[in-house]
Amino acid sequence: xxxxxxxxxxxxxxxxxxxxxxxxxxxxxxxxxxxxxxxxxxxxxxxxxxxxxxxxxxxxxxxxxxxxxxxxxxxxxxxxxxxxxxxxxxxxxxxxxxxxxxxxxxxxxxxxxxxxxxxxxxxxxxxxxxxxxxxxxxxxxxxxxxxxxxxxxxxx
Amino acid sequence: xxxxxxxxxxxxxxxxxxxxxxxxxxxxxxxxxxxxxxxxxxxxxxxxxxxxxxxxxxxxxxxxxxxxxxxxxxxxxxxxxxxxxxxxxxxxxxxxxxxxxxxxxxxxxxxxxxxxxxxxxxxxxxxxxxxxxxxxxxxxxxxxxxxxxxxxxxxxxxxxxxxxxxxxxxxxxxxxxxxxxxxxxxxxxxxxxxxxxxxxxxxxxxxxxxxxxxxxxxxxxxxxxxxxxxxxxxxxxxxxxxxxxxxxxxxxxxxxxxxxxxxxxxxxxxxxxxxxxxxxxxxxxxxxxxxxxxxxxxxxxxxxxxxxxxxxxxxxxxxxxxxxxxxxxxxxxxxxxxxxxxxxxxxxxxxxxxxxxxxxxxxxxxxxxxxxxxxxxxxxxxxxxxxxxxxxxxxxxxxxxxx
Numbered sequence: 001x002x003x004x005x006x007x008x009x010x011x012x013x014x015x016x017x018x019x020x021x022x023x024x025x026x027x028x029x030x031x032x033x034x035x036x037x038x039x040x041x042x043x044x045x046x047x048x049x050x051x052x053x054x055x056x057x058x059x060x061x062x063x064x065x066x067x068x069x070x071x072x073x074x075x076x077x078x079x080x081x082x083x084x085x086x087x088x089x090x091x092x093x094x095x096x097x098x099x100x101x102x103x104x105x106x107x108x109x110x111x112x113x114x115x116x117x118x119x120x121x122x123x124x125x126x127x128x129x130x131x132x133x134x135x136x137x138x139x140x141x142x143x144x145x146x147x148x149x150x151x152x153x154x155x156x
Numbered sequence: 157x158x159x160x161x162x163x164x165x166x167x168x169x170x171x172x173x174x175x176x177x178x179x180x181x182x183x184x185x186x187x188x189x190x191x192x193x194x195x196x197x198x199x200x201x202x203x204x205x206x207x208x209x210x211x212x213x214x215x216x217x218x219x220x221x222x223x224x225x226x227x228x229x230x231x232x233x234x235x236x237x238x239x240x241x242x243x244x245x246x247x248x249x250x251x252x253x254x255x256x257x258x259x260x261x262x263x264x265x266x267x268x269x270x271x272x273x274x275x276x277x278x279x280x281x282x283x284x285x286x287x288x289x290x291x292x293x294x295x296x297x298x299x300x301x302x303x304x305x306x307x308x309x310x311x312x313x314x315x316x317x318x319x320x321x322x323x324x325x326x327x328x329x330x331x332x333x334x335x336x337x338x339x340x341x342x343x344x345x346x347x348x349x350x351x352x353x354x355x356x357x358x359x360x361x362x363x364x365x366x367x368x369x370x371x372x373x374x375x376x377x378x379x380x381x382x383x384x385x386x387x388x389x390x391x392x393x394x395x396x397x398x399x400x401x402x403x404x405x406x407x408x409x410x411x412x413x414x415x416x417x418x419x420x421x422x423x424x425x426x427x428x429x430x431x432x433x434x435x436x437x438x439x440x441x442x443x444x445x446x447x448x449x450x451x452x453x454x455x456x457x458x459x460x461x462x463x464x465x466x467x468x469x470x471x472x473x474x475x476x477x478x479x480x481x482x483x484x485x486x487x488x489x490x491x492x493x494x495x496x497x498x499x500x501x502x503x504x505x506x507x508x509x510x511x512x513x514x515x516x517x518x519x520x521x522x523x524x525x526x527x528x529x530x531x532x533x534x535x536x537x538x539x540x541x542x543x544x545x546x547x548x549x550x551x552x553x554x555x556x557x558x559x
Contacts, residue, residue, distance in 0.1 A: 013333055017526040017527065021528060021532075022529065023532075026220075026222055026223045026226060026507070027226075028188065028189075028192060028226070058334055062334065062367060064505075064524075065268050065285050066186070067189055067286040067287060068189070085334060085337050087334075087337065088337065088338055089284060092285060092288055093286075138299055148287045148290075148291055149193050149287060152197045152198075152291055152295075153197060153198055
């Protein structure tokens with residue numbers, strides 16, 4: 001699985017309350033989450049995520065189990081997220097909804113082209129290829145299917 | 157012999173396993189998306205409804221008609237599917253599951269990040285999101301990466317006004333917000349045996365604030381006696397001979413009342429360093445500190461006095477509420493001028509029953525103090541029940557020793 005997008009650099013320890021605030025959770029309308037993603041961090045960010053790859057610090061997605069955090073990023077057009085580490089529930093949620101996560105510590109420059117290849121195991125944020133922590137075969141299969149719902153539809 | 161995680165999941169750390177889930181639960185927040193994903197998977201029926209729980213706690217009762225409609229749909233499904241359903245006021249999912257449901261050695265998965273709370277029973281208990289839960293409804297199992305484990309070796313016993321919450325916050329500050337990401341915590345040593353089940357539930361509750369997959373105590377005589385009160389007979393878990401990736405030693409006698417300063421749970425300071433900070437609200441409750449023993453401790457401090465700031469007390473479950481009514485503890489709390497809320501999560505997640513206004517400061521016994529969590533522009537300081545009680549009486553952050 002390959003992909004590319006423009007870099008958006010964010011700090012470490014971004015929690016799921018910051019990705020999508022609790023006040024927007026009571027709906028099934030996914031466009032609401034895309035519209036308000038990162039609102040408490042930077043109100044201008046939501047509109048700039050189409051085709052973006054978020055390059056962030058450690059522990060991205062810590063806090064609550066809300067799957068809406070991963071969905072909000074995907075709905076807003078985020079191609080993938082690169083971080084040295086992810087909070088584990090966010091990690092599972094993102095894979096389960098078909099949002100690629102890339103575990104790597106890499107430099108980031110806003111707007112620069114980021115490319116990656118999950119099967120080959122590298123990411124390039126403009127300074128050369130960095131090795132990434134491999135995903136399990138099951139996670140790759142879920143991502144390839146487009147998420148866990150599609151994965152189980154195929155399996156049944 | 158391995159760590160508790162290795163023993164329960166049956167494989168060494170680092171291995172990916174597919175494993176049966178003994179107990180699966182979702183709440184009104186995560187349940188809505190779980191049901192949606194479950195239906196999209198084309199499911200014809202639940203794998204085993206007797207192992208599945210749906211518990212309404214996050215916005216219970218509903219705060220508006222949008223929430224009510226979402227809950228209505230989930231309630232209809234829950235009551236027609238023969239699964240275990242707990243409606244509004246029944247209590248917080250983790251508390252309900254701790255009242256004679258979860259047993260040692262079980263694999264327990266909740267669609268809520270604080271599901272690690274139930275590791276207090278010597279179960280492998282962890283949180284997932286909605287779609288993972290939908291797949292568990294469908295198949296009765298899920299995948300895990302067997303975690304490496306950090307051993308938290310406890311010695312001595314808690315003294316003075318220090319509580320399990322102060323210990324839990326101290327552990328978070330020592331490990332940091334991501335100190336145990338992808339890993340498990342095991343609380344071991346002679347000090348662990350001195351902690352009650354309620355204490356253990358509080359300590360395990362905050363495991364996720366270090367990034368941990370779960371936090372676990374070995375089931376011992378304390379666990380066995382607790383489960384006996386629910387008519388359950390079970391065996392203790394053999395003492396560990398595990399080799400830990402890392403060990404942290406904590407003398408319980410050195411634990412003092414502390415506070416986590418917003419917006420980080422690992423930004424922990426002694427209470428006296430923040431004494432005098434003016435409060436707009438005090439909140440006592442949640443899956444961290446809303447149990448009967450918490451209400452007793454709170455009542456002891458405020459009984460016969462009046463709180464100086466608006467104070468919301470929310471019992472963690474209907475059973476806790478009923479017990480507090482029976483023993484008069486609730487009357488002491490009400491007569492001190494506190495507001496009593498419906499058993500559930502209360503204002504912890506900023507949805508209802510005590511949301512903060514811009515610039516307001518709350519001292520809370522909950523587990524998260526993230527930016528805007530309890531309301532836009534509000535600030536949350538996290539502390540023990542005794543610190544909350546002392547501070548409620550003064551209207552400002554106050555060390556419990558003062559009483």
